[in-house]
Amino acid sequence: MSDLNEQSSESMPGTDTSGLKPLSNANDDLQSISNPSNSDLARIMNRAGIAMTNGGFPPDDLEDEDEVDEDYVAVDQEDANDYPYWFRRPPTHHRTKLDELHPFVQLLSVSNVEDCVEVENAFPEPERCSRDKFIYRLTRCPELSLGIFTLPVLDESKPKPRATLIGHIIATRTSEPLVTDRAMRLPKGWQAERWTFEDNQAVGHEEGGSTIAIHSLAVLPEHQGKQVGSTLLKSYIHRIREAQIADRIAIIAHDHLVPFYESFGFESRGPSKCQFGGGGWVDLIAPVPTNQEFLDIVLSRTQRQLPTQIRAGFKISRIRGFYTRKVKYTQETFCEKFQAILDGFPRLQDIHPFHKDLMNTLYDADHFRIALGQVSTAKHLIETVSRDYVRLIKYAQSLFQCKQLKRAALGRMATICRRLKDPLVYLEQVRQHLGRLPSIDPNTRTLLICGYPNVGKSSFLRSITRADVDVQPYAFTTKSLFVGHFDYKYLRFQAIDTPGILDHPLEEMNTIEMQSITAVAHLRSAILYFMDLSEQCGYSVTDQIKLFHSIKPLFANKIVYIVVNKIDVRRPEDLDPEQQAELQEILKSGDVEMLQVSCTTTEGVTAVKNAACDKLLAERVSQKLKSGSNTAGTPGGRLGDVLARIHVAQPMGGVTRETFIPEAVKKLQKYDKSDPNRRKLERDLEEENGGAGVYSFDMQRDYTLADSDWNHDKIPEVWNGKNIYDFVDPDIESKLAALEEEEEKLEAEGYYDSDESVEDAEDADTRMKADLIREKRTLMRNEAKMRKSLKNRAQIPRSAKAKKLSEMERGLDSAGYDVDAAGSRARSQSQARGRTLTRGEPGDDDAMDLDDPHKALARAKSRARSQAATDRRNDGVVDETARSKADRLHKLGQKKMNRMARQGEADRHTTVSLAKHLVAGKRGIGKNQRR
Numbered sequence: 048m049s050d051l052n053e054q055s056s057e058s059m060p061g062t063d064t065s066g067l068k069p070l071s072n073a074n075d076d077l078q079s080i081s082n083p084s085n086s087d088l089a090r091i092m093n094r095a096g097i098a099m100t101n102g103g104f105p106p107d108d109l110e111d112e113d114e115v116d117e118d119y120v121a122v123d124q125e126d127a128n129d130y131p132y133w134f135r136r137p138p139t140h141h142r143t144k145l146d147e148l149h150p151f152v153q154l155l156s157v158s159n160v161e162d163c164v165e166v167e168n169a170f171p172e173p174e175r176c177s178r179d180k181f182i183y184r185l186t187r188c189p190e191l192s193l194g195i196f197t198l199p200v201l202d203e204s205k206p207k208p209r210a211t212l213i214g215h216i217i218a219t220r221t222s223e224p225l226v227t228d229r230a231m232r233l234p235k236g237w238q239a240e241r242w243t244f245e246d247n248q249a250v251g252h253e254e255g256g257s258t259i260a261i262h263s264l265a266v267l268p269e270h271q272g273k274q275v276g277s278t279l280l281k282s283y284i285h286r287i288r289e290a291q292i293a294d295r296i297a298i299i300a301h302d303h304l305v306p307f308y309e310s311f312g313f314e315s316r317g318p319s320k321c322q323f324g325g326g327g328w329v330d331l332i333a334p335v336p337t338n339q340e341f342l343d344i345v346l347s348r349t350q351r352q353l354p355t356q357i358r359a360g361f362k363i364s365r366i367r368g369f370y371t372r373k374v375k376y377t378q379e380t381f382c383e384k385f386q387a388i389l390d391g392f393p394r395l396q397d398i399h400p401f402h403k404d405l406m407n408t409l410y411d412a413d414h415f416r417i418a419l420g421q422v423s424t425a426k427h428l429i430e431t432v433s434r435d436y437v438r439l440i441k442y443a444q445s446l447f448q449c450k451q452l453k454r455a456a457l458g459r460m461a462t463i464c465r466r467l468k469d470p471l472v473y474l475e476q477v478r479q480h481l482g483r484l485p486s487i488d489p490n491t492r493t494l495l496i497c498g499y500p501n502v503g504k505s506s507f508l509r510s511i512t513r514a515d516v517d518v519q520p521y522a523f524t525t526k527s528l529f530v531g532h533f534d535y536k537y538l539r540f541q542a543i544d545t546p547g548i549l550d551h552p553l554e555e556m557n558t559i560e561m562q563s564i565t566a567v568a569h570l571r572s573a574i575l576y577f578m579d580l581s582e583q584c585g586y587s588v589t590d591q592i593k594l595f596h597s598i599k600p601l602f603a604n605k606i607v608y609i610v611v612n613k614i615d616v617r618r619p620e621d622l623d624p625e626q627q628a629e630l631q632e633i634l635k636s637g638d639v640e641m642l643q644v645s646c647t648t649t650e651g652v653t654a655v656k657n658a659a660c661d662k663l664l665a666e667r668v669s670q671k672l673k674s675g676s677n678t679a680g681t682p683g684g685r686l687g688d689v690l691a692r693i694h695v696a697q698p699m700g701g702v703t704r705e706t707f708i709p710e711a712v713k714k715l716q717k718y719d720k721s722d723p724n725r726r727k728l729e730r731d732l733e734e735e736n737g738g739a740g741v742y743s744f745d746m747q748r749d750y751t752l753a754d755s756d757w758n759h760d761k762i763p764e765v766w767n768g769k770n771i772y773d774f775v776d777p778d779i780e781s782k783l784a785a786l787e788e789e790e791e792k793l794e795a796e797g798y799y800d801s802d803e804s805v806e807d808a809e810d811a812d813t814r815m816k817a818d819l820i821r822e823k824r825t826l827m828r829n830e831a832k833m834r835k836s837l838k839n840r841a842q843i844p845r846s847a848k849a850k851k852l853s854e855m856e857r858g859l860d861s862a863g864y865d866v867d868a869a870g871s872r873a874r875s876q877s878q879a880r881g882r883t884l885t886r887g888e889p890g891d892d893d894a895m896d897l898d899d900p901h902k903a904l905a906r907a908k909s910r911a912r913s914q915a916a917t918d919r920r921n922d923g924v925v926d927e928t929a930r931s932k933a934d935r936l937h938k939l940g941q942k943k944m945n946r947m948a949r950q951g952e953a954d955r956h957t958t959v960s961l962a963k964h965l966v967a968g969k970r971g972i973g974k975n976q977r978r
C-alpha cells in the first residue's frame with residue numbers, strides 16, 4: 048500500500064505531470080493526425096492514384112449500386128507482385144538457423160510427455176522435471192504449455208516424418224504472485240481429486256490462480272543458440288497476453304539468465320524463496336499490461352479475424368469490400384477498447400462528493416479528466432479516419448490502391464493510438480490504485496478517527512474492529528484511509544482510520560493529510576478526535592489543541608468527541624493548569640465531550656465505542672425525523688408513508704373498553720411438577736401403564752363428538768375425504784325397519800325357497816345363436832387378417848387386376864344390369880390391332896397345318912420389315928418449295944448450335960474443365976501412375 052501512495056502522491060499537481068501535455072495541446076496534436084491537411088490528403092490520394100476532382104472527397108451518394116454490376120478490371124503487371132505470399136516468406140539470403148528448422152509452435156498434451164522428458168535432459172539432473180510431473184501438468188493444464196517443433200522438408204515421395212519437439216514451456220497457475228515450491232510440487236493423489244491440498248494449502252496447479260508460473264523452459268541441447276528458446280518464450284507471452292487469462296507470468300531463473308528474461312519484459316524481484324533443485328533462483332515477473340499492447344492486440348485481432356487472401360484478379364467490388372472491412376474492423380476494435388476504458392472509470396461528476404474529492408486528492412481531477420478526454424478524443428479521431436478512408440477506398444481502382452489506402456488508414460490509427468501512451472499508463476496506474484482503495488460507504492453509520500500522527504488512532508481501530516492496520520511508534524505510519532467494521536446493537540458500523548494531520552494551512556497539506564481532511568469534510572459521521580496527552584507521539588498538547596481549533600469548521604453539524612488516548616501514561620488530571628484550561632476551553636461549548644481510553648490496556652475502549660455509537664444512532668434517528676417532517680412539523684416523505692399506514696382503531700363513541708380476560712384463563716394454574724394435584728399429562732399416563740413401548744396413546748379419546756361414549760365407535764368420522772355425518776340419512780332407522788319387515792314377509796311367503804334357476808327353450812336358442820355369431824365373427828376377422836397380411840407380396844391395385852370378360856358379364860348379370868352393350872364394347876376394345884399374331888393367312892381355316900416349314904420363313908424374308916405409318920421427313924410437306932424452305936430453316940436453326948459446338952438443343956455435354964487429378968480426391972503417398 049505504502050509504495051502506491053508514494054506513486055500517487057507523485058502525480059499531484061505541479062509535482063509531476065511530465066508525461067502529459069495540457070489538454071488543448073494534446074488534442075491539437077491528435078487533431079492534426081486525423082484531419083490531414085489537404086496537401087497530406089492529396090499526397091496519399093496521389094500515391095494511391097486517386098484523382099480528386101474538386102479537392103475534396105468524392106461525393107458520398109454515387110455509392111455502391113454501380114459497383115454491383117462492375118466488370119472485371121484489368122490487372123497491372125505491378126499489382127501482380129502484390130501477393131501476400133511474398134511478404135510472408137523471409138528472403139532466402141536472410142535465412143537464419145531457426146528458419147532452417149521450419150519451426151512451429153503448438154500446445155502440448157499428455158501424448159508429448161516422452162518428448163518433454165527428452166527435452167528436459169537439457170537441465171542438470173536435480174533441476175529436471177520428472178515424468179510424473181509432466182503427466183500431471185499436461186493433464187491438468189495443457190492449455191498453459193507450449194512446444195516448439197521442427198519438421199524437416201523432405202521429398203514428396205518420402206513419407207512425412209513425425210515432428211520433433213525441440214523446446215517446451217510447462218506452466219501451472221498459482222494464486223501467489225511468484226513461483227513457489229508449493230506450486231512446483233506434485234500433489235499426491237491428484238488423479239482422484241480436483242483440488243489438492245497439503246497442510247490446508249493448495250499444492251500444484253491452482254485453477255483460479257491469476258499468476259502463470261513457468262516451471263520449465265527447456266531447449267534440446269543441439270538446438271540451443273538458434274533462438275529457439277526466445278522464439279518460444281515470445282510466442283508464449285504473446286499468447287497469454289492475447290488471451291488475457293492471467294495477471295502475470297512468473298518464472299525463476301539462475302542469475303546468469305536474468306538479463307535474457309529481462310529482455311522479454313520480465314522484472315527481477317530478487318532472490319527467490321524456492322528451494323527446488325538446490326535453490327539459488329531469482330524471481331522474475333512479466334506483468335500483463337493490456338493498455339500498452341493495445342496496438343498489437345488490435346492489429347493482430349484484425350489480422351486473425353478477417354480473411355487474408357485477396358488477388359488482383361478478383362472483381363474490384365470484392366477487393367474494395369475486403370479492404371473496407373479491414374479498415375472498419377480495426378476502427379471498431381479500437382473504439383470498443385477505448386470505450387471499455389471510458390466506461391471503466393467513474394465519471395467524477397456522477398459520484399459522491401467524498402469519492403470525488405478523494406479521487407481529486409489522490410489522482411488530481413484535472414489530470415484524470417484530461418487523460419480520459421484524450422482517450423475519448425482518440426476514439427472520435429479514429430472514427431473519422433476510418434470514415435474518410437472507407438470513402439476513399441470506394442473509389443480506388445485496383446488492389447494496389449486499395450491496399451495503400453488501407454495501410455495509410457491503419458497507420459494513422461496506430462499513430463493516434465501511440466500518442467496515447469502517457470494517458471494510458473497514467474490511467475492504468477489509477478485503475479490499479481482505485482481497485483485497492485477501501486470501500487467506504489459515505490452514507491452508513493460511521494466513526495471517524497482523526498488526530499495528530501502517532502497518537503494511537505490505528506491502535507484504536509485495531510481494538511474495535513478486525514481491520515489489520517499497521518501500528519508503529521513513529522509518525523505517518525498510516526498513509527491512506529483504512530476502514531474496519533463492527534456491530535453494535537445489531538447494526539453494522541464502519542470505523543475509518545485516517546492518516547495523521549499536522550497543524551498547518553490547508554494549501555500546505557500533502558496528499559496523505561488531504562485524504563483525512565476529505566474524509567472529515569464529507570462523511571456524515573461521529574468524529575473521534577484523538578489526543579495524546581503524554582506527548583509520546585512527539586507533538587505537544589498545545590499543538591494538538593490548536594489543530595482541533597483549526598479544523599473545527601469541518602466539524603459543523605457533526606458529533607465530535609475528544610478522545611484522550613494513552614491514559615495509562617498520562618490522564619487529563621495530570622496536566623498542568625494551563626493546558627487543562629485550554630482543554631476545558633474546547634469542552635466549554637457543550638457540543639464536544641471528552642472520553643478517555645488506553646489502547647494498550649484496553650481501558651475505556653468499549654465505553655468510547657458505545658458512547659459514540661449511541662449518540663450517532665440517536666442523532667441519525669432525530670435527523671431522519673427532522674428531515675422527514677415539513678415546516679408544520681407533520682412528517683412527510685418516507686416517514687409520512689409509514690405513519691400513514693399505521694392505524695390504531697378506537698372504539699366508536701369514545702367508549703373505553705376494559706380488557707377482557709376469560710375466567711378460565713385467570714384460574715389457570717401454572718403447571719407444577721411437585722404438586723400432587725397437578726394435571727395428569729400423557730407422560731404420567733404412560734409411566735403408570737407400563738412405560739414407553741407398552742402403553743400406546745389413545746387418539747380417539749379426545750374426539751369432540753356429541754357423546755363422548757362414541758369416541759371409540761368403529762365408524763370413522765371422515766371417510767374418503769368426506770365427513771360421514773354429511774351423508775347420514777336421518778330417516779335411516781325407519782327405512783331399515785320397513786325393509787326388514789318386507790323381507791320377513793317375503794321370506795314367510797316362501798319367495799326364496801326355490802334356488803335353482805330355470806332356463807326355457809327360447810333362452811337356450813338365443814344363447815346358441817349368439818355363440819355361433821361370435822365364432823363366425825372371429826373366423827371372418829382371422830380371414831381378413833390373413834388377406835391383409837400380404838406375406839411380402841406386392842399389393843396390386845384393383846384396377847390392375849386382370850378379370851375375364853366372362854367374369855365381368857357374370858357379375859353384371861347377377862347385379863341385374865344389361866350385359867350386351869358393355870360386353871360388346873369391351874370386346875371391340877380388346878381386339879388386337881394390326882397384324883394377326885398367327886402365321887396363318889387370314890381366313891386360313893387351319894393355320895396349324897404347315898406342310899412346308901420353309902414356306903413361312905421365305906414369306907417372312909420376302910417382306911420388308913413393318914414400318915411406322917408416319918414419315919417425319921415428308922409428313923406435312925406439300926411440295927418441293929415447301930421442302931426446300933423447310934431445309935433452309937432447319938439449317939438456320941442449327942447454325943447457332945454449331946457455333947456453340949453443340950449438336951442441338953438437347954446437347955448438354957460439358958467438357959472437363961479440371962484435370963482428373965485435381966478432382967479425384969487427395970493425393971496419397973505411393974502410386975501416382977494412375978493419373
Ligand SMILES: Nc1nc2c(ncn2[C@@H]2O[C@H](COP(=O)(O)OP(=O)(O)OP(=O)(O)O)[C@@H](O)[C@H]2O)c(=O)[nH]1
Nearest residue numbers: 500501502503504505506520523524525547646647
Ligand atoms: N502507552 C500507550 N501507547 C499507545 C497507546 N495506543 C497506541 N500507543 C502506541 O502509540 C504508537 C502509535 O500508534 P498508532 O496506532 O500507530 O498511531 P497512529 O495515530 O495510527 O499513527 P499514524 O498512523 O502514524 O498517524 C504505537 O507505538 C502504539 O504502541 C496507549 O493507549 N498507550
Ligand SMILES: [Mg+2]
Nearest residue numbers: 504505524525
Ligand atoms: Mg495509523
